[in-house]
Amino acid sequence: MALDFNNDYPSIDDLRLKAKKRIPKFAFDYLDGGCNEDVNLHRNTSELRNIQLTPQYLRNFNGASLKTNLFGVEYDAPFGIAPVGLQGLMWPNSPEILAKAAFKHNVPFILSTVTTTSIERASELTEGKAWFQLYHPTENRLRDDIIKRAEAAECPVLVILCDVPTFGFRPRDIRNGLAMPPKMSIANVLQVLGKPSWALNTLKYGQPNFETLKPYMPKGLDLKQLGKFMDATFSGRLNEEKIKPIRDMWKGKLVLKGVASEVDAQEAIRLGLDGIIVSNHGGRQLDAGESSIKPLTNIAAKYGDQIEVMMDSGVRSGPDIARALASGAKFTFMGRSFMYGAAALGNKGGDHTISLLKTELQQVMEQLCCERVEDFPFHLVK
Numbered sequence: 001m002a003l004d005f006n007n008d009y010p011s012i013d014d015l016r017l018k019a020k021k022r023i024p025k026f027a028f029d030y031l032d033g034g035c036n037e038d039v040n041l042h043r044n045t046s047e048l049r050n051i052q053l054t055p056q057y058l059r060n061f062n063g064a065s066l067k068t069n070l071f072g073v074e075y076d077a078p079f080g081i082a083p084v085g086l087q088g089l090m091w092p093n094s095p096e097i098l099a100k101a102a103f104k105h106n107v108p109f110i111l112s113t114v115t116t117t118s119i120e121r122a123s124e125l126t127e128g129k130a131w132f133q134l135y136h137p138t139e140n141r142l143r144d145d146i147i148k149r150a151e152a153a154e155c156p157v158l159v160i161l162c163d164v165p166t167f168g169f170r171p172r173d174i175r176n177g178l179a180m181p182p183k184m185s186i187a188n189v190l191q192v193l194g195k196p197s198w199a200l201n202t203l204k205y206g207q208p209n210f211e212t213l214k215p216y217m218p219k220g221l222d223l224k225q226l227g228k229f230m231d232a233t234f235s236g237r238l239n240e241e242k243i244k245p246i247r248d249m250w251k252g253k254l255v256l257k258g259v260a261s262e263v264d265a266q267e268a269i270r271l272g273l274d275g276i277i278v279s280n281h282g283g284r285q286l287d288a289g290e291s292s293i294k295p296l297t298n299i300a301a302k303y304g305d306q307i308e309v310m311m312d313s314g315v316r317s318g319p320d321i322a323r324a325l326a327s328g329a330k331f332t333f334m335g336r337s338f339m340y341g342a343a344a345l346g347n348k349g350g351d352h353t354i355s356l357l358k359t360e361l362q363q364v365m366e367q368l369c370c371e372r373v374e375d376f377p378f379h380l381v382k
């Protein structure tokens, strides 16, 4: 097995620990935390890891391929980079680092509306391959403008989000007074002083900004003002009335992210969406909710032939990706894993993390004697 990555960090957990050492506490807490008591954050990974796979050692095995077709595109692996907001706050320039790595490895990168690189820049870095995740604007004018920008940037897939009808309740961020740009309270200054490479990189790349939203927003908002701006500008509460005009307007593929129930999966099909991401936002919204893997199995079994069913939340390794695919997901995404990688290893972090996950997944397939990604369900222990 060729180990095509930095051997000092052979797991996402290694990257997480290294990231923790390099990021100021307020930013690491924002990345690492769930919501409320973090119950669903942990449930996501623990329930995913309860899934077991069975090998077929005596099969004729001709080698495994990670290649996966999704929306008419052949990707090199069945996983991609989930949209994450405020990325530059956690590691300077991280959205660009990850977009470049995704392009190099031919896997999808999804840009969040509220991250620190613009739609146009992400498209440039990926030669028009980046997907875009839209937070739903309250004003139609703003919605139409952002969608037109995504279209002009040749974005192939628009992702709309249904699992943020209201902001998650995150005690750590409240305690830390998280702000964008970071507020330099004494506590925060002390945290930054202890993280020189984060501070130097922030100086190098400049203060992070919401690049896609820059044309529409006032400057220098603190957490309270930002909350107000976001509340006034976006309304995460989606319904038929809001989805229909987007479907009419957007000619590319349209994906609904944050599906956690069969009813919402059915609605997505009825409203003409092309795909869903079964997700609970990495356990950051509804602490009393189910893990993401739990509803996935039934949703994939019932609707997988009518709509592309993807999944995220809790995935931290090649075996985790295999578990999700065996449970019926066509494709998986990860948020934190890639951010840990970028924060731990800077410019090399995206490349490292994708190579690591590819190697691990390839090993699982060779071990199971599973030649194609679509054959994972045959290895599921029921």
Ligand SMILES: Cc1cc2nc3c(=O)[nH]c(=O)nc-3n(C[C@H](O)[C@H](O)[C@H](O)COP(=O)(O)O)c2cc1C
Residues within 6 Å of the ligand: 030, 031, 032, 044, 082, 083, 084, 085, 086, 112, 113, 114, 115, 133, 161, 257, 279, 280, 281, 282, 283, 284, 312, 313, 314, 315, 333, 334, 335, 336, 337
């Ligand atoms: C720090 C952070 C910020 C996030 N911001 C967004 C966002 O702006 N838009 C979005 O659709 N999802 C966002 N998510 C959710 C991710 O897209 C994804 O659903 C989640 O990270 C998956 O869980 P995982 O981190 O366990 O892989 C965010 C997640 C994290 C950890």
